[in-house]
Amino acid sequence: MKNDIESANKGESGFDADDLNLIKLAQEYSDEDKARELLERLRWPDGAICPHCKNDGKTKPNSKLTPKAGSKSAVRKGVYFCGACRKQFTVTVKTVFEGSHIPISKWLMAWFIVCSSKKSVSAHQLHRVLNITYKAAWFMAHRIRFALGGDETKLTGTVEVDETFVGGKGEAKTNFSRHVPVVALIERGGKMHTRVVSNVSQKNLGQCLNECVDKSAIVNTDNHDAYKPALKEYKRHDTVNHSRDEYYRINPDGSIATTNSAESFFSLLKRGVIGTWHRISAKHLAAYLDEMSFRFNRRKDANLFLDTLRHMVTAPVLTFEKLTA
Numbered sequence: 001m002k003n004d005i006e007s008a009n010k011g012e013s014g015f016d017a018d019d020l021n022l023i024k025l026a027q028e029y030s031d032e033d034k035a036r037e038l039l040e041r042l043r044w045p046d047g048a049i050c051p052h053c054k055n056d057g058k059t060k061p062n063s064k065l066t067p068k069a070g071s072k073s074a075v076r077k078g079v080y081f082c083g084a085c086r087k088q089f090t091v092t093v094k095t096v097f098e099g100s101h102i103p104i105s106k107w108l109m110a111w112f113i114v115c116s117s118k119k120s121v122s123a124h125q126l127h128r129v130l131n132i133t134y135k136a137a138w139f140m141a142h143r144i145r146f147a148l149g150g151d152e153t154k155l156t157g158t159v160e161v162d163e164t165f166v167g168g169k170g171e172a173k174t175n176f177s178r179h180v181p182v183v184a185l186i187e188r189g190g191k192m193h194t195r196v197v198s199n200v201s202q203k204n205l206g207q208c209l210n211e212c213v214d215k216s217a218i219v220n221t222d223n224h225d226a227y228k229p230a231l232k233e234y235k236r237h238d239t240v241n242h243s244r245d246e247y248y249r250i251n252p253d254g255s256i257a258t259t260n261s262a263e264s265f266f267s268l269l270k271r272g273v274i275g276t277w278h279r280i281s282a283k284h285l286a287a288y289l290d291e292m293s294f295r296f297n298r299r300k301d302a303n304l305f306l307d308t309l310r311h312m313v314t315a316p317v318l319t320f321e322k323l324t325a
Protein backbone atom coordinates (compact mmCIF):
# COMPACT_ATOMS: atom_id res chain seq x y z
CA MET A 1 0.00 0.00 0.00
CA LYS A 2 1.32 3.42 -0.95
CA ASN A 3 1.64 5.99 1.78
CA ASP A 4 0.56 9.62 1.81
CA ILE A 5 3.69 11.25 0.42
CA GLU A 6 4.07 8.90 -2.50
CA SER A 7 0.46 8.82 -3.63
CA ALA A 8 -0.07 12.56 -3.23
CA ASN A 9 -0.15 13.65 -6.87
CA LYS A 10 2.78 12.28 -8.77
CA GLY A 11 1.66 8.77 -9.72
CA GLU A 12 3.20 5.49 -8.62
CA SER A 13 6.27 6.66 -6.74
CA GLY A 14 6.24 10.44 -7.00
CA PHE A 15 6.31 12.76 -4.04
CA ASP A 16 4.27 15.90 -4.01
CA ALA A 17 7.34 18.08 -4.36
CA ASP A 18 5.58 21.22 -3.10
CA ASP A 19 4.52 19.41 0.02
CA LEU A 20 7.75 17.60 0.79
CA ASN A 21 10.05 18.69 3.58
CA LEU A 22 12.48 17.04 5.95
CA ILE A 23 9.83 16.62 8.67
CA LYS A 24 7.55 14.66 6.34
CA LEU A 25 10.43 12.55 5.13
CA ALA A 26 11.42 11.81 8.73
CA GLN A 27 7.84 10.98 9.70
CA GLU A 28 7.19 8.59 6.83
CA TYR A 29 10.59 7.01 6.24
CA SER A 30 12.37 6.93 9.57
CA ASP A 31 11.04 3.36 9.72
CA GLU A 32 13.79 1.24 8.16
CA ASP A 33 11.36 -1.23 6.53
CA LYS A 34 9.48 1.57 4.80
CA ALA A 35 12.72 3.21 3.67
CA ARG A 36 13.95 -0.07 2.17
CA GLU A 37 10.59 -0.70 0.46
CA LEU A 38 10.80 2.77 -1.13
CA LEU A 39 14.19 1.87 -2.61
CA GLU A 40 12.79 -1.46 -3.84
CA ARG A 41 9.94 0.29 -5.64
CA LEU A 42 12.33 2.77 -7.24
CA ARG A 43 14.94 0.22 -8.26
CA TRP A 44 12.56 -2.55 -9.27
CA PRO A 45 9.24 -1.05 -10.42
CA ASP A 46 8.39 -4.37 -12.18
CA GLY A 47 9.64 -6.79 -9.51
CA ALA A 48 13.03 -7.71 -8.02
CA ILE A 49 15.96 -8.18 -10.44
CA CYS A 50 19.02 -10.11 -9.24
CA PRO A 51 22.01 -7.72 -9.19
CA HIS A 52 24.42 -10.66 -9.60
CA CYS A 53 23.05 -12.25 -12.80
CA LYS A 54 20.31 -9.77 -13.89
CA ASN A 55 17.61 -12.47 -13.62
CA ASP A 56 14.30 -10.56 -13.75
CA GLY A 57 12.37 -13.44 -12.17
CA LYS A 58 9.97 -13.92 -15.11
CA THR A 59 10.95 -17.51 -15.93
CA LYS A 60 12.99 -18.32 -12.81
CA PRO A 61 11.25 -16.47 -9.98
CA ASN A 62 13.19 -14.51 -7.36
CA SER A 63 11.69 -15.19 -3.96
CA LYS A 64 11.67 -12.99 -0.89
CA LEU A 65 12.93 -14.85 2.18
CA THR A 66 10.84 -14.37 5.28
CA PRO A 67 12.52 -14.33 8.68
CA LYS A 68 11.17 -17.25 10.77
CA ALA A 69 10.27 -16.47 14.38
CA GLY A 70 12.58 -18.19 16.83
CA SER A 71 15.07 -19.36 14.19
CA LYS A 72 18.70 -19.26 15.37
CA SER A 73 19.99 -18.13 11.99
CA ALA A 74 17.15 -15.81 11.01
CA VAL A 75 17.53 -14.06 7.64
CA ARG A 76 17.63 -10.30 7.63
CA LYS A 77 14.64 -8.41 6.32
CA GLY A 78 14.64 -7.55 2.64
CA VAL A 79 16.71 -10.58 1.51
CA TYR A 80 15.78 -12.22 -1.82
CA PHE A 81 16.85 -15.54 -3.28
CA CYS A 82 17.65 -15.64 -7.02
CA GLY A 83 15.95 -18.48 -8.92
CA ALA A 84 18.71 -18.48 -11.56
CA CYS A 85 22.13 -18.05 -9.88
CA ARG A 86 20.77 -19.12 -6.45
CA LYS A 87 22.55 -16.27 -4.66
CA GLN A 88 20.97 -14.04 -2.06
CA PHE A 89 20.59 -10.30 -2.57
CA THR A 90 18.97 -7.17 -1.17
CA VAL A 91 18.03 -3.88 -2.80
CA THR A 92 21.28 -2.28 -1.67
CA VAL A 93 23.63 -4.75 -3.42
CA LYS A 94 25.78 -2.98 -6.07
CA THR A 95 24.40 0.44 -5.09
CA VAL A 96 25.83 3.38 -3.18
CA PHE A 97 24.30 1.92 0.03
CA GLU A 98 26.05 -1.45 -0.22
CA GLY A 99 27.96 -2.47 2.89
CA SER A 100 27.00 0.72 4.73
CA HIS A 101 26.16 0.43 8.42
CA ILE A 102 24.20 3.68 8.24
CA PRO A 103 20.44 2.97 8.14
CA ILE A 104 18.74 3.60 4.76
CA SER A 105 16.44 6.09 6.49
CA LYS A 106 19.47 8.28 7.33
CA TRP A 107 20.79 7.94 3.78
CA LEU A 108 17.43 9.24 2.51
CA MET A 109 17.70 12.25 4.80
CA ALA A 110 21.28 12.90 3.69
CA TRP A 111 20.14 12.81 0.04
CA PHE A 112 17.29 15.17 0.78
CA ILE A 113 19.64 17.63 2.50
CA VAL A 114 22.21 17.46 -0.34
CA CYS A 115 19.48 17.94 -2.99
CA SER A 116 17.91 20.90 -1.22
CA SER A 117 21.10 22.75 -0.20
CA LYS A 118 22.03 25.10 -3.03
CA LYS A 119 25.44 25.81 -1.54
CA SER A 120 25.86 22.17 -0.47
CA VAL A 121 26.38 20.71 2.98
CA SER A 122 29.57 19.75 4.78
CA ALA A 123 30.42 16.35 6.26
CA HIS A 124 30.50 18.09 9.68
CA GLN A 125 26.91 19.22 9.20
CA LEU A 126 25.76 15.71 8.18
CA HIS A 127 27.62 14.28 11.19
CA ARG A 128 25.70 16.62 13.51
CA VAL A 129 22.20 16.45 12.04
CA LEU A 130 22.17 12.69 11.36
CA ASN A 131 23.91 11.70 14.60
CA ILE A 132 26.56 9.59 12.84
CA THR A 133 30.35 9.74 13.25
CA TYR A 134 32.31 12.36 11.30
CA LYS A 135 34.21 9.62 9.45
CA ALA A 136 30.94 7.94 8.38
CA ALA A 137 29.51 11.31 7.29
CA TRP A 138 32.67 12.15 5.33
CA PHE A 139 32.58 8.83 3.45
CA MET A 140 28.82 9.15 2.92
CA ALA A 141 29.20 12.64 1.42
CA HIS A 142 31.92 11.39 -0.93
CA ARG A 143 29.85 8.39 -2.01
CA ILE A 144 26.98 10.74 -2.77
CA ARG A 145 29.24 13.03 -4.82
CA PHE A 146 30.73 10.12 -6.72
CA ALA A 147 27.25 8.85 -7.60
CA LEU A 148 26.31 12.28 -8.95
CA GLY A 149 29.19 12.45 -11.44
CA GLY A 150 29.70 10.81 -14.79
CA ASP A 151 27.33 12.77 -17.05
CA GLU A 152 28.99 12.74 -20.51
CA THR A 153 26.29 14.55 -22.52
CA LYS A 154 27.85 16.97 -25.04
CA LEU A 155 26.66 20.55 -24.81
CA THR A 156 25.10 22.23 -27.87
CA GLY A 157 23.53 25.58 -28.84
CA THR A 158 25.32 28.55 -27.27
CA VAL A 159 27.92 27.39 -24.74
CA GLU A 160 29.65 29.73 -22.29
CA VAL A 161 33.14 28.70 -21.22
CA ASP A 162 35.09 30.43 -18.48
CA GLU A 163 37.79 29.64 -15.97
CA THR A 164 38.41 30.54 -12.35
CA PHE A 165 40.79 29.60 -9.54
CA VAL A 166 39.70 27.83 -6.37
CA GLY A 167 41.61 27.92 -3.08
CA GLY A 168 44.94 29.60 -2.53
CA LYS A 169 44.43 31.09 0.91
CA GLY A 170 47.51 31.62 3.04
CA GLU A 171 50.81 33.42 2.65
CA ALA A 172 51.23 35.45 -0.52
CA LYS A 173 54.40 33.64 -1.61
CA THR A 174 52.73 30.20 -1.54
CA ASN A 175 49.27 31.42 -2.42
CA PHE A 176 49.52 31.09 -6.19
CA SER A 177 50.81 27.51 -6.11
CA ARG A 178 47.72 26.42 -4.16
CA HIS A 179 45.29 27.95 -6.68
CA VAL A 180 43.56 25.21 -8.63
CA PRO A 181 42.18 26.22 -12.05
CA VAL A 182 38.60 25.18 -12.76
CA VAL A 183 36.85 25.43 -16.14
CA ALA A 184 33.05 25.67 -16.38
CA LEU A 185 31.24 24.93 -19.65
CA ILE A 186 27.56 25.90 -19.62
CA GLU A 187 24.96 25.46 -22.35
CA ARG A 188 22.89 28.64 -22.12
CA GLY A 189 19.55 27.68 -20.55
CA GLY A 190 20.70 24.04 -20.30
CA LYS A 191 23.21 21.71 -18.71
CA MET A 192 26.78 22.28 -17.66
CA HIS A 193 30.05 20.44 -17.08
CA THR A 194 33.15 21.34 -15.06
CA ARG A 195 36.77 20.30 -15.31
CA VAL A 196 39.76 20.70 -12.98
CA VAL A 197 42.93 21.44 -14.98
CA SER A 198 46.60 21.76 -14.04
CA ASN A 199 46.79 25.12 -15.84
CA VAL A 200 44.72 27.09 -18.36
CA SER A 201 46.88 26.21 -21.34
CA GLN A 202 45.74 25.92 -24.95
CA LYS A 203 46.09 22.13 -24.72
CA ASN A 204 44.03 21.76 -21.52
CA LEU A 205 41.27 24.12 -22.66
CA GLY A 206 41.13 22.33 -26.04
CA GLN A 207 40.71 19.00 -24.25
CA CYS A 208 37.89 20.35 -22.03
CA LEU A 209 36.07 21.67 -25.12
CA ASN A 210 36.59 18.42 -27.00
CA GLU A 211 35.19 16.32 -24.15
CA CYS A 212 32.22 18.52 -23.28
CA VAL A 213 31.07 20.62 -26.26
CA ASP A 214 29.62 19.53 -29.61
CA LYS A 215 31.33 21.07 -32.67
CA SER A 216 27.97 22.54 -33.80
CA ALA A 217 27.98 24.93 -30.81
CA ILE A 218 28.54 28.70 -30.76
CA VAL A 219 31.08 29.17 -27.96
CA ASN A 220 31.32 32.33 -25.86
CA THR A 221 34.51 33.00 -23.87
CA ASP A 222 36.52 35.92 -22.56
CA ASN A 223 39.39 37.12 -24.75
CA HIS A 224 41.97 34.71 -23.28
CA ASP A 225 44.20 33.76 -26.28
CA ALA A 226 44.43 30.08 -25.30
CA TYR A 227 40.83 29.47 -26.42
CA LYS A 228 41.32 30.64 -30.00
CA PRO A 229 43.08 27.70 -31.73
CA ALA A 230 40.75 24.99 -30.34
CA LEU A 231 37.65 26.96 -31.18
CA LYS A 232 38.44 27.20 -34.89
CA GLU A 233 36.71 23.82 -35.27
CA TYR A 234 33.44 25.06 -33.77
CA LYS A 235 30.52 26.81 -35.47
CA ARG A 236 31.46 30.24 -34.11
CA HIS A 237 33.54 31.78 -31.35
CA ASP A 238 32.30 35.01 -29.75
CA THR A 239 34.42 36.76 -27.14
CA VAL A 240 33.74 39.45 -24.56
CA ASN A 241 36.61 41.64 -23.44
CA HIS A 242 36.57 41.59 -19.64
CA SER A 243 39.72 43.74 -19.42
CA ARG A 244 37.73 46.52 -21.09
CA ASP A 245 34.76 45.93 -18.79
CA GLU A 246 32.76 44.29 -21.54
CA TYR A 247 30.63 41.52 -20.01
CA TYR A 248 27.63 41.51 -22.33
CA ARG A 249 27.27 42.36 -26.02
CA ILE A 250 24.42 42.14 -28.52
CA ASN A 251 25.78 40.92 -31.87
CA PRO A 252 24.50 42.33 -35.21
CA ASP A 253 22.38 39.16 -35.68
CA GLY A 254 20.67 39.78 -32.33
CA SER A 255 22.49 36.98 -30.47
CA ILE A 256 24.13 37.74 -27.13
CA ALA A 257 27.82 37.28 -26.31
CA THR A 258 28.47 36.82 -22.59
CA THR A 259 29.92 34.42 -20.01
CA ASN A 260 27.57 35.58 -17.24
CA SER A 261 26.05 32.09 -16.66
CA ALA A 262 29.54 30.72 -15.99
CA GLU A 263 30.26 33.67 -13.66
CA SER A 264 27.03 32.94 -11.72
CA PHE A 265 28.05 29.31 -11.29
CA PHE A 266 31.49 30.37 -10.05
CA SER A 267 29.99 32.70 -7.46
CA LEU A 268 27.79 29.83 -6.18
CA LEU A 269 30.81 27.51 -6.14
CA LYS A 270 32.91 29.99 -4.18
CA ARG A 271 30.14 30.49 -1.64
CA GLY A 272 30.13 26.68 -1.26
CA VAL A 273 33.91 26.61 -0.78
CA ILE A 274 34.05 29.54 1.64
CA GLY A 275 30.72 29.18 3.44
CA THR A 276 30.09 25.43 3.54
CA TRP A 277 33.06 23.18 2.90
CA HIS A 278 35.70 25.65 4.24
CA ARG A 279 38.59 23.47 3.17
CA ILE A 280 38.70 21.08 0.24
CA SER A 281 41.71 19.25 -1.11
CA ALA A 282 42.74 19.57 -4.75
CA LYS A 283 42.50 15.77 -4.93
CA HIS A 284 38.75 15.79 -4.25
CA LEU A 285 37.88 19.11 -5.94
CA ALA A 286 36.46 17.43 -9.08
CA ALA A 287 33.97 15.50 -6.91
CA TYR A 288 32.75 18.70 -5.23
CA LEU A 289 32.32 20.25 -8.68
CA ASP A 290 30.33 17.20 -9.83
CA GLU A 291 27.96 17.70 -6.93
CA MET A 292 27.53 21.42 -7.66
CA SER A 293 26.95 20.86 -11.37
CA PHE A 294 24.53 17.97 -10.74
CA ARG A 295 22.33 20.32 -8.71
CA PHE A 296 22.77 23.14 -11.23
CA ASN A 297 21.72 20.81 -14.08
CA ARG A 298 18.56 19.86 -12.26
CA ARG A 299 17.68 23.29 -10.91
CA LYS A 300 14.28 23.23 -12.65
CA ASP A 301 13.41 19.68 -11.57
CA ALA A 302 10.50 20.00 -9.14
CA ASN A 303 10.84 16.32 -8.21
CA LEU A 304 14.59 16.43 -7.67
CA PHE A 305 14.76 14.25 -4.57
CA LEU A 306 13.02 11.23 -6.08
CA ASP A 307 14.69 11.65 -9.46
CA THR A 308 18.04 11.71 -7.67
CA LEU A 309 17.16 8.60 -5.69
CA ARG A 310 16.24 6.82 -8.93
CA HIS A 311 19.60 7.88 -10.33
CA MET A 312 21.35 6.69 -7.20
CA VAL A 313 20.14 3.09 -7.25
CA THR A 314 21.92 2.61 -10.57
CA ALA A 315 24.84 5.03 -10.02
CA PRO A 316 28.53 4.05 -9.83
CA VAL A 317 29.78 2.99 -6.38
CA LEU A 318 32.81 4.44 -4.62
CA THR A 319 34.72 2.15 -2.26
CA PHE A 320 36.59 3.47 0.76
CA GLU A 321 39.83 2.02 -0.62
CA LYS A 322 39.40 3.92 -3.89
CA LEU A 323 38.54 7.15 -2.10
CA THR A 324 41.57 7.06 0.16
CA ALA A 325 44.03 5.70 -2.44
Ligand SMILES: [Zn+2]
Pocket: 050, 051, 052, 053, 054, 055, 082, 083, 084, 085, 086, 087
Ligand atom coordinates in the same frame (compact mmCIF):
# COMPACT_ATOMS: atom_id res chain seq x y z
ZN1 LIG B 1 21.02 -14.20 -9.86
